[in-house]
Amino acid sequence: MDFWYQRAGWRAWLLLPLTGLFWLISALRRQLFAQGLKKAYRPPLPVIVVGNLSVGGNGKTPVVLALAEYLQQAGLKPGLIARGYGAKGPFPALVAEDSPATQVGDEARLLVKRSGLPMAVGGDRRAAIELLLAQHQLDVIICDDGLQHYALARDIEIVVMDGQRLLGNGYLLPSGPLREGPWRLDGVDFVVVNGKDAAAGQFAMGLTQSLPRRVKDDAPLDWQVLGDEVSAAAGIGNPGRFFDSLGQRGLKLKQTLAFADHHGFGPEDFKGVEGPLVMTEKDAVKCQAFAADHWYYVPVEAAFTPDLRQAVLDTLRSRHGL
Structure with a gap:
């Protein structure tokens, strides 16, 4: 929606009642997990979530691929999980290079095709992880998307933002493109900005074409x-x-x-x-x-600075001794 990335006008204001409802439901759900009234699943190995605050493409998939490659270079064995957005299932499902995109999702098919890593998809991330671990010996899980999926405990959060559109008009859905407010950036470990100079405390990234x-x-x-x-x-x-x-x-x-x-x-x-x-x-x-x-x-590849790669690895090691 074009008005998401313009100065807020009547179309955004018209949707404010629905935005208020969205905020109420998401805030309530978040508090249920924060207060321990709903239990998050903690896998037996560390989880890195690579996600977005806003809907739409921000360059998240190339970041997942680059991160997985770097972790492998560091001697670790990563596995991948994702929701399988837009796919028919059945779920949970292991993803192969020839898995139909209609069954596992286009991003999952692409991730396995490019990385060759073990991957499982499904809305129930716990079931996806358990299916993956039943088949493979892994050191770390990379979750493609799922920043707002608080049912899955995570050890590192990486937010990827489109450097052209950033946070749009700053409104939550459906008045704007945000799933959570800008305040959420303060609580994540790393903010990666795609295609623009990063602000202080953030990391710049570019996409290179093959x-x-x-x-x-x-x-x-x-x-x-x-x-x-x-x-x-x-x-x-x-x-x-x-x-x-x-x-x-x-x-x-x-x-x-x-x-x-x-x-x-x-x-x-x-x-x-x-x-x-x-x-x-x-x-x-x-x-x-x-x-x-x-x-x-x-094909495109994410190019981000060595300091980000090292910072992710250092954080992983300090929290889990890998």
């Missing part, structure tokens, strides 16, 4: 294969960021197709699209079965 690949078979290609003019499609939280990144590479966009985050793609979404089509990697995992030869995707 060479494009063909959607239907993942074949690596060169940028010259795309030519000078392409169509672009994105079903992510901030499609404009992806379109801008292609323009910055000198590509002329003759057509842009923006869809809602986690959109379930089908061939009908691309009727009338001619010539090369470029999409995100998260969208490509849902289009591989019906992709044309001239459809491509662009």
